[in-house]
Amino acid sequence: MAYYTALFEISGLNILLALSVFATLMVGQFSLAQVGFWSIGAFVTAILTTMHGMPLYSALIVSAILCGFIGLLLGYPCLKIKGIYLTLATVAFAEVVRVFFNNLNYQIELGDRMVGPAGALGFRGVKVIAAWPEIYLVLFVIVLLFILLASSRLGMSINAVREDETAAAAVGINVTKIKVTMFMFGAAIAGAGGGLYASYSSYVLAENFSFHMALVSIFYVAVGGMYTFSGPIVGAVVLTLLPEIFRFAADYRMILYGVVVIIVVIVFPRGIVDEVRYRIEQRSLKRSSVSDKKTHNKNKKLPDEGIE
Amino acid sequence: MFEVTGLSKSFGGLKALENLDISVKSGEVMGLIGPNGSGKTTTINLITGLLKADSGKVQLDGKDLTNKAADIIAKSGTARTFQNLRIFSRQTVRDNIRVAQTTLCNSVFSKFVPFLTDEERVFVSETDALLNKFELSHVSHKRAASLSYGEKKRLEMARALALKPKILLLDEPAAGMNPLELDWLAETIVGLKKSGLAIILVEHHMKLVMKICDRITVLNFGNKIAEGSPKEITNNKDVITAYLGKDHTIA
Amino acid sequence: MLVLEYAISGLLFGSTYSLVAIGFTLIFGVLNRFNIAHGATLMVAAFGGATISILFGGKDSYIILIAAFLSATVIGAIVGLIVRQIAFAPLRGGSELSPFVTSAAMALILEELFVNLTQSVSIYSMEVTEFPSPLENLVFFLGEIYIRGAYLVIFLMALIIMGILHWWLHHTKSGLAIRCVEENPTAAWLMGINGNRVEIIVFAVASAIAGAAGCLISVAYGTVTPFLGSNLLLVSFVVLVLAGIGSVRGAMICGLFVGVIETVTAGLISAQTKEAVLFIILFIVLLVKPQGIFATSATERD
Numbered sequence: 103m104a105y106y107t108a109l110f111e112i113s114g115l116n117i118l119l120a121l122s123v124f125a126t127l128m129v130g131q132f133s134l135a136q137v138g139f140w141s142i143g144a145f146v147t148a149i150l151t152t153m154h155g156m157p158l159y160s161a162l163i164v165s166a167i168l169c170g171f172i173g174l175l176l177g178y179p180c181l182k183i184k185g186i187y188l189t190l191a192t193v194a195f196a197e198v199v200r201v202f203f204n205n206l207n208y209q210i211e212l213g214d215r216m217v218g219p220a221g222a223l224g225f226r227g228v229k230v231i232a233a234w235p236e237i238y239l240v241l242f243v244i245v246l247l248f249i250l251l252a253s254s255r256l257g258m259s260i261n262a263v264r265e266d267e268t269a270a271a272a273v274g275i276n277v278t279k280i281k282v283t284m285f286m287f288g289a290a291i292a293g294a295g296g297g298l299y300a301s302y303s304s305y306v307l308a309e310n311f312s313f314h315m316a317l318v319s320i321f322y323v324a325v326g327g328m329y330t331f332s333g334p335i336v337g338a339v340v341l342t343l344l345p346e347i348f349r350f351a352a353d354y355r356m357i358l359y360g361v362v363v364i365i366v367v368i369v370f371p372r373g374i375v376d377e378v379r380y381r382i383e384q385r386s387l388k389r390s391s392v393s394d395k396k397t398h399n400k401n402k403k404l405p406d407e408g409i410e
Numbered sequence: 411m412f413e414v415t416g417l418s419k420s421f422g423g424l425k426a427l428e429n430l431d432i433s434v435k436s437g438e439v440m441g442l443i444g445p446n447g448s449g450k451t452t453t454i455n456l457i458t459g460l461l462k463a464d465s466g467k468v469q470l471d472g473k474d475l476t477n478k479a480a481d482i483i484a485k486s487g488t489a490r491t492f493q494n495l496r497i498f499s500r501q502t503v504r505d506n507i508r509v510a511q512t513t514l515c516n517s518v519f520s521k522f523v524p525f526l527t528d529e530e531r532v533f534v535s536e537t538d539a540l541l542n543k544f545e546l547s548h549v550s551h552k553r554a555a556s557l558s559y560g561e562k563k564r565l566e567m568a569r570a571l572a573l574k575p576k577i578l579l580l581d582e583p584a585a586g587m588n589p590l591e592l593d594w595l596a597e598t599i600v601g602l603k604k605s606g607l608a609i610i611l612v613e614h615h616m617k618l619v620m621k622i623c624d625r626i627t628v629l630n631f632g633n634k635i636a637e638g639s640p641k642e643i644t645n646n647k648d649v650i651t652a653y654l655g656k657d658h659t660i661a
Numbered sequence: 662m663l664v665l666e667y668a669i670s671g672l673l674f675g676s677t678y679s680l681v682a683i684g685f686t687l688i689f690g691v692l693n694r695f696n697i698a699h700g701a702t703l704m705v706a707a708f709g710g711a712t713i714s715i716l717f718g719g720k721d722s723y724i725i726l727i728a729a730f731l732s733a734t735v736i737g738a739i740v741g742l743i744v745r746q747i748a749f750a751p752l753r754g755g756s757e758l759s760p761f762v763t764s765a766a767m768a769l770i771l772e773e774l775f776v777n778l779t780q781s782v783s784i785y786s787m788e789v790t791e792f793p794s795p796l797e798n799l800v801f802f803l804g805e806i807y808i809r810g811a812y813l814v815i816f817l818m819a820l821i822i823m824g825i826l827h828w829w830l831h832h833t834k835s836g837l838a839i840r841c842v843e844e845n846p847t848a849a850w851l852m853g854i855n856g857n858r859v860e861i862i863v864f865a866v867a868s869a870i871a872g873a874a875g876c877l878i879s880v881a882y883g884t885v886t887p888f889l890g891s892n893l894l895l896v897s898f899v900v901l902v903l904a905g906i907g908s909v910r911g912a913m914i915c916g917l918f919v920g921v922i923e924t925v926t927a928g929l930i931s932a933q934t935k936e937a938v939l940f941i942i943l944f945i946v947l948l949v950k951p952q953g954i955f956a957t958s959a960t961e962r963d
Binding site: 127132179180186187189190191193194197198201202204205222313314317320321323324325328353354356357359360361363364367368371372 | 689695697747748751752755756757758759761762763765766767769770773774777780891894895898899901902905906933936937940941943944947948951952953
Binding site for chain 1: 458459460479480481484485489490492496497498499500501505508509510512513515522523553556569570572573
């Protein structure tokens with residue numbers, strides 16, 4: 103039973119990571135920096151709760167805001183330049199964060215021992231104050247925000263930016279502002295997620311927040327769905343469960359995992375959720391264009407068969 | 411009153427546009443014609459902020475729009491259509507128009523929770539009006555990608571108008587249209603001009619240009635070689651030479 | 662002078678970083694996609710070379726070393742083409758994200774494969790697999806400065822490879838075809854250049870270079886590990902952010918630069934600090950010229 107609870111909790115954390123990556127993807131940018139923000143969130147929350155007695159949610163809010171702010175500093179200069187440079191820059195950022203926390207030594211005496219990040223040894227003994235209720239509460243709030251985004255005018259502007267920045271600017275959308283805003287949003291989500299992670303697993307080690315983890319965070323979105331927020335949720339759940347399902351393969355389970363990822367991405371290029379939607383839509387379009395041709399010409403003044 | 415003065419742009423050694431002056435009054439259609447490569451689209455791109463001008467000024471009702479960001483220019487009342495059709499294919503027809511309206515939102519709430527505001531009701535009726543005018547009501551819920559070419563062109567114009575612009579720049583709107591559609595286009599542009607919009611029409615379709623333009627500016631190799639009424643332009647020797655080479659007359 | 666010694670060491674070794682970065686940027690130039698499996702390709706090839714050396718007693722033979730080097734290059738090309746076939750070919754023309762993910766997944770698979778191999782196959786070892794070579798103990802002295810023979814050989818080999826690459830890109834027809842496809846694939850296609858074939862050639866060459874680099878690096882270290890690839894990939898990212906993607910010359914110079922900074926910092930201060938110094942420099946470059954020091958507008962692609 104504890105096993106399934108742990109799976110549930112880890113899935114929740116991975117969903118948060120996936121959603122943080124999705125936030126920047128919504129404006130057409132895939133960022134590998136989220137792992138860095140996750141790391142910052144983890145350390146900051148751990149320090150605040152364990153060494154300074156802050157309650158969990160306050161620490162999470164501080165982490166989220168801090169990460170959002172750093173996201174602004176990072177995003178603003180970088181987002182003005184082309185996408186590939188941003189991707190490289192985000193990798194560099196995550197690495198800088200990793201190196202920084204690997205060298206961070208900040209300990210205080212708590213009771214009878216020293217507590218705090220100890221450089222490359224990490225931060226042991228973080229207060230465990232998060233389990234599935236806390237994780238899923240935060241997740242609920244964030245999903246609510248995504249739902250709001252999807253149905254708002256801001257969401258439409260975001261979609262426009264993702265599809266065609268030039269056209270978006272031509273209809274009065276401040277493209278840079280939207281990109282930076284979503285970058286900050288993604289950073290804040292990762293900050294909160296990292297904080298929850300720290301308060302759940304009690305051990306924060308900068309080495310874990312590596313390029314490898316950044317790649318996995320992208321897997322979630324690419325496998326689950328790149329265009330709607332339900333995609334990353336599905337992707338994170340599937341890819342959290344996959345290694346467990348493959349336990350029977352022992353040493354080869356990660357190889358199987360890799361193979362499955364490749365197959366899924368090739369079969370579902372838009373991600374499972376969005377590829378399925380797309381196919382359904384295509385099928386209904388075919389059906390309706392047949393019936394359209396019948397009703398259409400009755401009502402129209404103008405011939406609409408143009409040159410495609 | 412829209413004014414361009416001394417607008418110039420070079421790409422490396424190539425002078426794409428040299429010292430262009432154009433002015434358009436509200437309720438006026440100014441045609442912008444010239445052979446391919448003469449700088450027409452460059453002009454539009456400079457005006458709308460897609461390119462940065464080397465020198466010159468762009469002013470709308472006295473407000474300086476030179477080299478401002480594209481979205482600020484759009485917000486100031488300059489709308490355009492694109493030669494290569496840049497509609498938002500993944501969004502619905504209705505949303506294509508609504509996106510453009512977003513810049514007109516007065517309350518922050520409209521942006522986040524539109525269904526709660528009064529402003530939205532006004533926007534909805536305006537969207538419906540535009541959809542009607544451009545004969546897109548029957549496809550308003552469909553994804554823009556599934557539209558026919560003609561419908562897509564109309565959508566782009568509708569979207570541009572959703573900005574409630576003071577000046578509208580049309581970049582070869584007649585391309586690919588059949589005679590019925592051309593008639594509709596001419597009618598629509600004249601209707602827009604009568605409602606007080608200033609319009610710059612970049613076109614190759616001479617019949618359309620001569621029919622609806624109040625004045626025409628002719629470019630060749632980045633320079634303005636003529637400006638005047640359609641009749642004056644038809645008889646202008648330099649224009650004929652530019653298009654057809656020497657020793658030609660237009661019937 | 663100790664600093665000079667470190668600097669020279671770093672310069673020589675940094676040439677391998679240049680090679681890895683160049684291979685990566687070549688593929689990007691033609692495909693406009695990142696090949697995250699580039700590092701893994703290098704690793705597999707390095708293991709190939711090490712295997713040859715181990716099996717045929719490469720410790721004392723230069724001939725075996727050369728054989729190992731050539732095998733590594735060939736293996737690199739083969740692995741690169743396999744990666745292309747699985748991770749890139751089925752996804753042509755799609756989003757940028759997909760091949761990023763599939764190549765990353767391939768890298769994962771290859772890494773895991775070799776982690777398993779080092780556990781089960783006897784000639785390899787879980788912690789450290791040796792790459793025996795006669796260069797291990799070769800040492801030169803330039804005045805008072807101590808230079809490892811292995812590093813010198815690597816540097817020379819890297820220069821030769823870069824020289825051949827430059828000649829090929831700029832003085833042959835196929836190289837011209839590649840530069841055309843890099844600049845404007847549609848126009849190149851319209852001119853009759855077979856984009857698909859160019860892709861295959863570039864992938865093979867870039868991966869062969871990676872294989873060569875992998876072999877050289879492993880000879881320098883004296884060991885191979887399954888994580889060699891991902892570590893080097895990250896370093897090459899640093900090189901590319903500094904240089905700007907798309908500039909082969911930039912990748913060359915920045916690779917050397919990174920090598921120098923690494924070695925000098927590690928030598929003078931500590932191994933921990935070398936990463937920190939590198940990333941601080943990186944950050945400054947990102948703030949001041951985010952598209953890289955050697956990026957020109959010609960390297961921009963829509």
